[in-house]
Amino acid sequence: MQTDLVAALDIGGTKIAGALVDGHGRILARAQRPTPAQEDGESVMRAVEEVLGELAASPLWTRACALGIGSAGPVDASAGTVSPVNVPGWRDFPLVERVRAVTGDLPVELIGDGVAITAAEHWQGAARGHDNALCMVVSTGVGGGLVLDGRLHPGPTGNAGHIGHISVDLDGDPCPCGARGCVERIASGPNIARRALDGGWRPGPDGDASAAAVAAAARAGDPVAVASFERAARALAAGIAATATLVEIDIAVVGGGVGKAGDVLFAPLRRALAEYATLSFVRGLTVVPARMGTDAGLVGAAAAALARRADPTAAGV
Amino acid sequence: MQTDLVAALDIGGTKIAGALVDGHGRILARAQRPTPAQEDGESVMRAVEEVLGELAASPLWTRACALGIGSAGPVDASAGTVSPVNVPGWRDFPLVERVRAVTGDLPVELIGDGVAITAAEHWQGAARGHDNALCMVVSTGVGGGLVLDGRLHPGPTGNAGHIGHISVDLDGDPCPCGARGCVERIASGPNIARRALDGGWRPGPDGDASAAAVAAAARAGDPVAVASFERAARALAAGIAATATLVEIDIAVVGGGVGKAGDVLFAPLRRALAEYATLSFVRGLTVVPARMGTDAGLVGAAAAALARRADPTAAGV
Known part of the structure; x- marks a missing residue:
C-alpha cells in the first residue's frame, strides 16, 4: 500500500474544506461544507465529520499517511484544542481528539491558519x-x-x-x-x-x-x-x-x-x-x-503534516 | 589532552574581557583590557590580541576546544565581521579572521552581545x-x-x-x-x-x-x-x-x-x-x-561556542 498522500483540513468561519494532497502540493480530491458558525459546537463538528467522510470515501484515502489541520485561531496545538473567534460554539474544543475518533491512527498536526498559509507560501509560493x-x-x-x-x-x-x-x-x-x-x-x-x-x-x-x-x-x-x-x-x-x-x-x-x-x-x-x-x-x-490562491490553507496544512512526518521533533517545510 | 574548556571574549565599548570557561559555566582564567574605543581599528584589535595572549599563556589554554565571541553590535556572523556602534574604528571589521590568525584552528562562534547575555541566562540564569x-x-x-x-x-x-x-x-x-x-x-x-x-x-x-x-x-x-x-x-x-x-x-x-x-x-x-x-x-x-552578573557576556559567549560544538548546524544552549 502506498502512503504518499496527506489529508488536509482548512477550518474557517465561512467554510470547512478538506483535501487529499500529494507530495508536490497537488490536490487530488476535495470536499467542502459551509461552517455552521452560529450553531452549537456539535453541529460544527458534524460538518467536519462530513468533510472527512467524503474524503474517506475516496479510493485514494488509503494512501494518506497523516492529517494536517489549519484552523482559525486561536488554537492550542499542545492541547489539541481550538477556539476560533468567529465560531463561538467552539471554545477549547478538543478538535484533534474528535478528529482522531474518525480517522483512527493517522498522525494529526494542528496549526493556526496563519501558520498554514505560511507553510504553503514557503513550500510552493512567494517564500x-x-x-x-x-x-x-x-x-x-x-x-x-x-x-x-x-x-x-x-x-x-x-x-x-x-x-x-x-x-x-x-x-x-x-x-x-x-x-x-x-x-x-x-x-x-x-x-x-x-x-x-x-x-x-x-x-x-x-x-x-x-x-x-x-x-x-x-x-x-x-x-x-x-x-x-x-x-x-x-x-x-x-x-x-x-x-x-x-x-x-x-x-x-x-x-x-x-x-x-x-x-x-x-x-x-x-x-x-x-x-x-x-x-x-x-x-x-x-x-x-503572496502567490498562493484560495487553496493555500489546505496546501499549508498538508505541508505541515508532511514536515512533521519527516521530522517528528518539529514542524518544518 | 583534555578539550573540555572554551575560550570566551566579551567585546564592549568600555572593556574587552576574555576567559576560559568550563562545561559548568565556571570561569577558570580571565584577562581584560580597556577598549581604546576612540582609537583606530588596529589599536582596538591589539587590545583583543593582548587579552587572547594572556589567556593563551595559561596552562589551561591547551584544553580549550572552541572560542565564543559576544560583541557589541551590529555584528555579521555570516561574514565574521563586527561594526560596534561605540567603536567607530571597527566598521565591517573582520574580527573572526583576525582572531583566527591568533588562535589557529579553534572553531570560532560570533554572536551579538544581547544574544550572548541570553545564552548565559538560559544556561545558568533566570531563563x-x-x-x-x-x-x-x-x-x-x-x-x-x-x-x-x-x-x-x-x-x-x-x-x-x-x-x-x-x-x-x-x-x-x-x-x-x-x-x-x-x-x-x-x-x-x-x-x-x-x-x-x-x-x-x-x-x-x-x-x-x-x-x-x-x-x-x-x-x-x-x-x-x-x-x-x-x-x-x-x-x-x-x-x-x-x-x-x-x-x-x-x-x-x-x-x-x-x-x-x-x-x-x-x-x-x-x-x-x-x-x-x-x-x-x-x-x-x-x-x-536577570540573575547573571557582570560575567554574563563571557559565560554566554562560552555557552554559544559549546552549543555550536554539540550541534554544528545551529547555536543552541
Missing part, C-alpha cells in the same frame, strides 16, 4: 527558497506565520507569527483583543474602509464601502483613500520591521484581500519599510505579494 | 529550563536575544532579539537608528532620565541625573520620576508582548542597569504587560529580573 520569512494575510483580520532557519515556526501552541495583534502604536485606538494600536486595528480591510469613511470618502453608486472599493478610489487618485492605505502601510511596515529586527527574516509575503490592492498598498509599504527597518541586518528585507 | 524566552538588557541601550524551541536563536547574522529597535509608537520621537518610537528611545536609562528632567524632576545635591537617581526618586514617591518609569515600562511591555505574540515566549528576563530598579520598573511593567499581552497563548507570560 520558496527563503530560510527566514514572514507570511501575512491582510483581510478582515491580519494573521501570519514564520519560517525560521528553513523550518516552519508554529510555536508551542501553533499560533506564532500573529502579527495582527502586536502593538505598533502603544497609545493608539483600543483593539477588540484588549490591547491598543495593534497592526490589525490599523491595517485590516474593515479599518481601512472605516478610516476612509471617517475622512469623508463616500462609496460610489453601487454602495460598495469595502477596502477593495477604497483601493479603487485610491487608484483613481482620491486623496482620502490614498491616505487610508498609506496609514495601513505604515502600520504593516512597523510590524514587519519589528519582526525582522526580532528574528531576522529577509522576506515578508503579504496576501489576503488587502494584499490584492497592488501598488496602492505596496508602494507606500516599501517606502515605510525603509523608514522602520533601519538596522544593517534588516535593511535588505523585501516585501512581495 | 533556565524555559524553551522559549526573551532576555533583555536595559541600560544605556536596550538589547536582547531569543531562545526558541529550546535553542538560542541568533539568526543568520547573530543579531536576532534586537528588541530595542522595534517601534512601539510609529508616530513617536525620532530614534538615532532612523526609525521612530523605538523601545530604546522610550525605555533606555538616558531616556528615562531625560523624560524625568523634561517633566521637572531635578537631581539631588550630588548632581546625579542618571536613571538610577530617577529610580531612587520614584521609590521616594516623586510623581514625575514614577511617571517616567511607567512610560518606560509601557514601551517595554508593548515590545515584550509583541515578541511573545510573534514567536511564543513564556518568559521575559530583564537585566541591565535599568533592570536593577526593582519594583519601580517591574510593578508597572507587569501591569502594562497584562494590557498588551492579551491573546490566549501569551497571557501566561511572566517577566522576571
Whole structure:
C-alpha cells in the first residue's frame, strides 16, 4: 500500500474544506461544507465529520499517511484544542481528539491558519527558497506565520507569527483583543474602509464601502483613500520591521484581500519599510505579494503534516 | 589532552574581557583590557590580541576546544565581521579572521552581545529550563536575544532579539537608528532620565541625573520620576508582548542597569504587560529580573561556542 498522500483540513468561519494532497502540493480530491458558525459546537463538528467522510470515501484515502489541520485561531496545538473567534460554539474544543475518533491512527498536526498559509507560501509560493520569512494575510483580520532557519515556526501552541495583534502604536485606538494600536486595528480591510469613511470618502453608486472599493478610489487618485492605505502601510511596515529586527527574516509575503490592492498598498509599504527597518541586518528585507490562491490553507496544512512526518521533533517545510 | 574548556571574549565599548570557561559555566582564567574605543581599528584589535595572549599563556589554554565571541553590535556572523556602534574604528571589521590568525584552528562562534547575555541566562540564569524566552538588557541601550524551541536563536547574522529597535509608537520621537518610537528611545536609562528632567524632576545635591537617581526618586514617591518609569515600562511591555505574540515566549528576563530598579520598573511593567499581552497563548507570560552578573557576556559567549560544538548546524544552549 502506498502512503504518499496527506489529508488536509482548512477550518474557517465561512467554510470547512478538506483535501487529499500529494507530495508536490497537488490536490487530488476535495470536499467542502459551509461552517455552521452560529450553531452549537456539535453541529460544527458534524460538518467536519462530513468533510472527512467524503474524503474517506475516496479510493485514494488509503494512501494518506497523516492529517494536517489549519484552523482559525486561536488554537492550542499542545492541547489539541481550538477556539476560533468567529465560531463561538467552539471554545477549547478538543478538535484533534474528535478528529482522531474518525480517522483512527493517522498522525494529526494542528496549526493556526496563519501558520498554514505560511507553510504553503514557503513550500510552493512567494517564500520558496527563503530560510527566514514572514507570511501575512491582510483581510478582515491580519494573521501570519514564520519560517525560521528553513523550518516552519508554529510555536508551542501553533499560533506564532500573529502579527495582527502586536502593538505598533502603544497609545493608539483600543483593539477588540484588549490591547491598543495593534497592526490589525490599523491595517485590516474593515479599518481601512472605516478610516476612509471617517475622512469623508463616500462609496460610489453601487454602495460598495469595502477596502477593495477604497483601493479603487485610491487608484483613481482620491486623496482620502490614498491616505487610508498609506496609514495601513505604515502600520504593516512597523510590524514587519519589528519582526525582522526580532528574528531576522529577509522576506515578508503579504496576501489576503488587502494584499490584492497592488501598488496602492505596496508602494507606500516599501517606502515605510525603509523608514522602520533601519538596522544593517534588516535593511535588505523585501516585501512581495503572496502567490498562493484560495487553496493555500489546505496546501499549508498538508505541508505541515508532511514536515512533521519527516521530522517528528518539529514542524518544518 | 583534555578539550573540555572554551575560550570566551566579551567585546564592549568600555572593556574587552576574555576567559576560559568550563562545561559548568565556571570561569577558570580571565584577562581584560580597556577598549581604546576612540582609537583606530588596529589599536582596538591589539587590545583583543593582548587579552587572547594572556589567556593563551595559561596552562589551561591547551584544553580549550572552541572560542565564543559576544560583541557589541551590529555584528555579521555570516561574514565574521563586527561594526560596534561605540567603536567607530571597527566598521565591517573582520574580527573572526583576525582572531583566527591568533588562535589557529579553534572553531570560532560570533554572536551579538544581547544574544550572548541570553545564552548565559538560559544556561545558568533566570531563563533556565524555559524553551522559549526573551532576555533583555536595559541600560544605556536596550538589547536582547531569543531562545526558541529550546535553542538560542541568533539568526543568520547573530543579531536576532534586537528588541530595542522595534517601534512601539510609529508616530513617536525620532530614534538615532532612523526609525521612530523605538523601545530604546522610550525605555533606555538616558531616556528615562531625560523624560524625568523634561517633566521637572531635578537631581539631588550630588548632581546625579542618571536613571538610577530617577529610580531612587520614584521609590521616594516623586510623581514625575514614577511617571517616567511607567512610560518606560509601557514601551517595554508593548515590545515584550509583541515578541511573545510573534514567536511564543513564556518568559521575559530583564537585566541591565535599568533592570536593577526593582519594583519601580517591574510593578508597572507587569501591569502594562497584562494590557498588551492579551491573546490566549501569551497571557501566561511572566517577566522576571536577570540573575547573571557582570560575567554574563563571557559565560554566554562560552555557552554559544559549546552549543555550536554539540550541534554544528545551529547555536543552541
